[in-house]
Amino acid sequence: MTTAPIASELDLLIGTKWKKPSFIQRPWLRWGLIIGFVIYLIAAISSVEVNWARVYEGLERGAAFIKAFMAPDFVSRWTDIRDGMLESLIMTVASTVVGVLISIPIGLGAARNIAPLPVYLLCRGIIAISRALQEIIVAILLVAIFGFGPLAGFLTLSFASIGFMSKLLAEDIESTDKVPAEAIKATGASWLQWVNYGVQPQVFPRLVGLSMYRLDINFRESAILGLVGAGGIGATLNTAFDRYEFDTAAAILILIIGTVMALEYISGIIRARVQ
Amino acid sequence: MLRLVELTKTYPTGDQALKAVNLEVPAGQVLALIGPSGAGKSTLIRCINRLVEPTSGKVYLGDVELTTLGSSALRRERRRMGMIFQEYALVERLTVMENVLSGRLGYVGFWRSFLRKFPQADIDEAFRLLDRVGLLDMADKRADELSGGQRQRVGICRALIQDPALLLVDEPTASLDPKTSRQIMRLICELCEERGLAAIINIHDVALAQIFVQRVIGLRFGAIEFDGKPDELTPEVLTTIYGEEDWEQTIEEVDEEELDEAAP
Amino acid sequence: MAIISLSDGRKTWRRFTPSQQVTRWFAYLVAVAVFVWCWNRISEATTWFFVWDAPRIAGDILSRATPPRWSYIDKLWWPIWDTINIATLGTIAALFMAVPVAFMAARNTTPSRLFIRPIALLIIVATRSINSLIWALLLIAIIGPGVFAGIVAIAIRSIGFCAKLLYEAIEEIDHSQVEAITATGGSRWQVMAYGIVPQIMPAFAGIAVFRWDINIRESTVLGLVGAGGIGLQLSSSLNVLAWPQVTLILLVILVAVVVGEWVSAKVRGAII
Missing domain, CATH: 1.20.5 (Single alpha-helices involved in coiled-coils or other helix-helix interfaces)
Known part of the structure; x- marks a missing residue:
């Protein structure tokens, strides 16, 4: 470390202003992005038509809704609510089971480190399709094909679960620790034995965790499938909103929130036990 | 300059980390605090600037009693105590310069600091300090790009720019290799001498402490077991602090190292 | 064993x-x-006759739905613009609300564990348990149909999601950096700005882009219940059984979703 040149460097710096270096180094890019974003925001906000008079009117209804939350009405439509919730839960459980069972082979196939290329591409294709289509659109199509009822909802949720589970599962398998897997391979195990001993133990806890998470998601999604006639609590909820029966709607929403919390709680316990 | 009176800390778990510690540090004295893990070294240092609230006892910095201060008065007093940390504790995603300037936070208002508009005098001082520790050309690097030794130098700058009267140094070398450890210790002690600062240095490495400091305090189970000059640290003393072990080895090693020091 | x-x-x-x-x-x-x-x-709840008939119906729909009616795209530009706006403005609004909620929910930054934290957690669980379509239904009942209801629905739905991920990030920060800033004598807000915010910035940016990606998907279907965007066209086309238009709209949605995912992946790559 020579002191002379550094000292002069210091002399140069003393008294100069210091500015934090920008996140984006190139000024034209930085300002381009900032200005572009501002222009977009202005255009976007100005293109939103808000009928403030209508919104103002709505505040009263909003207040009514909040009041309804304080005094939810479980009683007057109890049979509808009970049947709807039960149907939602049934669809949730059945579709999660089927979705998980199908997603295991697809997840294995979509993991580059254990599947041959053609299988990999096929499975990744299935995942891409399943993830690109939202539940509600799939439900609309399936209702058109299979008719109204929980079967369409069940199929929708199973289909959506497959994409979700397989993708995460495949990523997990791809990121497994190679050493234990190789050690198993070195013992002369067959492919199935290798997956069973080398990969499965590492991935299984995650699989359980993901299944519980998906159960939770499926329940939340099942609540909207009724809007398009695919069964579940959504139909009852929709009717309640249509009739402005906020107290019944509030009761249903509270049940949904409560069920989601219960599911999260249970899944937390199960995940803790598996890991 | 710094006076601890019957300083006690009992954690909610019931662990008594400090048992009525009395200690006086005159201005400009560099003091090493040694002792086994869990002896309360870290707690002692943190009770001084109240990062950990002491259970009872008093801390005098100059004439000011710290343990009863309200939050804004405490902040004012904290400016007089620079702290240096074991794992450097730099804000890793900020630049070196921002990290150094963060030592001035107690002096500038929120919006000035938020907009990074520090007074020019602070910026000049930051450059001077960075130059002093040899990191001037790193000013605009992000802290997580630096090596351990460089990070600790930035940590030292951050503490010094506070213009403190006292340095609280918590295991400055625990994450560094032996050579860098010595450089950092030497730097801290030199800077303390240059600026007439008192310092309390927590340190594991007894040998290293012996080389650089003027006074050693041995802490065991939250109580002071030894207070004296570094060369008074005999095997018997170390045994009372740390427990039974062959201490001759450590002490001899010190001598050799001191010879090494003298050679080049 | x-x-x-x-x-x-x-x-x-x-x-x-x-x-x-x-x-x-x-x-x-x-x-x-x-x-x-x-x-x-x-x-039991299924009419199996329809199910056995399903392959024929599916074939029927497929033959009617192809080819897509490409000329209809002219009527879709404006809804597409609306859809993107719903997602973007909704995400921005959600982030503004999610940040304070997250700070109130994180154990290490909450002003009060006993009173404020449970409220923040309740906001999080309530907003994220309920699908944006249901929020849209509710908002339409309250403030009337339109893009605005869609934006608010997306915003509310996203609060819980963003706040949850963000508060987990806040709880995982390195505490020693916060300690160091506190030790310099910084005020509560300065500790926040210097000790905490820089540490959670990458997580925040990642969450924002991730949620924007999800919101693009969700905003495409909000129109089904009348909350603006391309879903409105989908809904009206379905009502009149105009299958070639439905195909085109589905293709557009597919493209929007893929582009959204691509953009978010790019941005995340640039940030992290």
Whole structure:
């Protein structure tokens, strides 16, 4: 470390202003992005038509809704609510089971480190399709094909679960620790034995965790499938909103929130036990 | 300059980390605090600037009693105590310069600091300090790009720019290799001498402490077991602090190292 | 895992003890029974005649739906613009609300663990348990149909999601950096700005882009209940059984989703 040149460097710096270096180094890019974003925001906000008079009117209804939350009405439509919730839960459980069972082979196939290329591409294709289509659109199509009822909802949720589970599962398998897997391979195990001993133990806890998470998601999604006639609590909820029966709607929403919390709680316990 | 009176800390778990510690540090004295893990070294240092609230006892910095201060008065007093940390504790995603300037936070208002508009005098001082520790050309690097030794130098700058009267140094070398450890210790002690600062240095490495400091305090189970000059640290003393072990080895090693020091 | 003594005195190794084994089999049995029961309920509620007829209907719809009516795209530009706006403005609004909620929910930054934290957690669980379509239904009932209802629905739905991920990030920060800033004598807000914010910035940016990506998907279907965007066209096309238009809209949605995912992946790559 020579002191002379550094000292002069210091002399140069003393008294100069210091500015934090920008996140984006190139000024034209930085300002381009900032200005572009501002222009977009202005255009976007100005293109939103808000009928403030209508919104103002709505505040009263909003207040009514909040009041309804304080005094939810479980009683007057109890049979509808009970049947709807039960149907939602049934669809949730059945579709999660089927979705998980199908997603295991697809997840294995979509993991580059254990599947041959053609299988990999096929499975990744299935995942891409399943993830690109939202539940509600799939439900609309399936209702058109299979008719109204929980079967369409069940199929929708199973289909959506497959994409979700397989993708995460495949990523997990791809990121497994190679050493234990190789050690198993070195013992002369067959492919199935290798997956069973080398990969499965590492991935299984995650699989359980993901299944519980998906159960939770499926329940939340099942609540909207009724809007398009695919069964579940959504139909009852929709009717309640249509009739402005906020107290019944509030009761249903509270049940949904409560069920989601219960599911999260249970899944937390199960995940803790598996890991 | 710094006076601890019957300083006690009992954690909610019931662990008594400090048992009525009395200690006086005159201005400009560099003091090493040694002792086994869990002896309360870290707690002692943190009770001084109240990062950990002491259970009872008093801390005098100059004439000011710290343990009863309200939050804004405490902040004012904290400016007089620079702290240096074991794992450097730099804000890793900020630049070196921002990290150094963060030592001035107690002096500038929120919006000035938020907009990074520090007074020019602070910026000049930051450059001077960075130059002093040899990191001037790193000013605009992000802290997580630096090596351990460089990070600790930035940590030292951050503490010094506070213009403190006292340095609280918590295991400055625990994450560094032996050579860098010595450089950092030497730097801290030199800077303390240059600026007439008192310092309390927590340190594991007894040998290293012996080389650089003027006074050693041995802490065991939250109580002071030894207070004296570094060369008074005999095997018997170390045994009372740390427990039974062959201490001759450590002490001899010190001598050799001191010879090494003298050679080049 | 257990070593088990056989009747002839030899020892053998089994993964589970017999009682564990019985419990496991029982659990499997219960699981299967639950599934079979669920399936029966679904089956009872299904008109199987339609299901057997499904392949024919599917073929029928497919033949009617192809080719897509490309010329209809002219009527879709404006809804596409609306859809993107719903997602973007909704995400921005959600982030503004999610940040304070997250700070109130994180154990290490909450002003009060006893009073404020439970409220923040309640906001999080309530907003994220309910699908944006349901929020849209509710908002339409309150403030009337339109893009604005869509934006608000997306915003509310996203608060809980963003706040949850963000507060987890806040709880995982390196505490020593916060300690260091506190030790310099910084005020509460300065500690926040210097000690905490820089540490959670990458997480925040990642969450924002991730949620924007999800919101693009969700905003495409909000129109089904009348909350603006391309879903409105989808809904009206479905109502008049204009299948070629439906195909085109689905293709547009597919492209929007793929582009959204691509953009978010790019931005995330640039940030992290």
